[in-house]
Amino acid sequence: MTATTRDKMIAGAADLMSRRGVNATSMRDVVRHTATPRGSISHHFPDGKPQLIAEAVTFAGRQVSIPLERAMNERGVIGGLKAFVASWRRQLAATGFEAGCPVLAVAVDRYVGEPGDKDDAAAQQHLLDLADGVFADWRQIMHAALLREGLAAGRAERLATLVVASIEGTVAMCRASRSADALDQVQEELETILSAALAHTAK
Template sequence: MTSTTRDKMIAGAADLMSRRGVNATSMRDVVRHTATPRGSISHHFPDGKRQLIAEAVTFAGREVATPLEKAMRDRGVIDGLRAFVASWRRRLEATGFKAGCPVLAVAVDGYVGEASDKDDEAAQQHLLDLADGVFAEWRQIMRAALLREGLAAERAERLATLVVAAIEGTVAMCRANRSADALDQVQEELETVLDAALARTNG
């Protein structure tokens, strides 16, 4: 499928955010990174940087959610977890540990807008709400998979939160250490916890 200029800019913004954070990603940088016309900024994103960043958060959320949901449905919780971890490992290694999670970048990097922005505080709250929604969607996918395998709702909720929080934090650790070792360790421990929970349910 051919990407439109708008699609390229959104994907490019998400990529830059994953490497630099939100505030170090400018509209000019996105144009250069995606080799798109500068005039396309005002055409596709009339609300400027805040609109582009918001679209990039939504895009990044879908990029994880779609394959995660498919893996959980097709392969079950444990193999789905392995696929989830493998996807982050591939991204880290393919970028030389320079790129992490753009959604996490939004959650930890206070938004500072460009000169045309009128209300950075409102923009920051909107972006945090979007990031929270993405994390909630990922947790819900994990929770649904655990429910399908027989866990009680409350336990499934806690374990889903554990998995998403553990992976997100570990991705940041891997970037700092420039190694996937921590990801391997966390995957092993998460599998142990999930296996035990599922065994008790099925037993």
């Protein structure tokens, strides 16, 4: 299926956010990055940059949640974890450790609108709510997989949070060090923790 101009702009915004953060991603930058007509901004995103960034957050969330849920369903918790980490490792390597997580960028970068925009505070809160929802979705996918393999709900929730928080934080560390070593180390420890938890349920 051929991507529409709107789709290209959303994907392009997510890519720029993953590399530069939210505030260094302008509407003009997105147009240049995606080679789309400048007039398409007002047509596809009448509410301006807040709308485009919000759409990019939702897009970025699905780019992770869909393959993550598939991997957890098809491979189980440990196999799904391996696939989750492998996807981040590929992204880091493919971008020369320039691109991280655009959802994390929203969480840590206070939103500043384009010239003429109003109510940055409301836009900031909306974006934070969206980012929180994406992280919650990823945790829920992991949580459901752990429940299927016999963990109690409370432990499954805590471990799901641990996995998502660990991977997100480690991706940022890898960008800083220009190395995937930290991701390899965290994966090994997470596999050990999850394997032990799952083995305990089998007793």
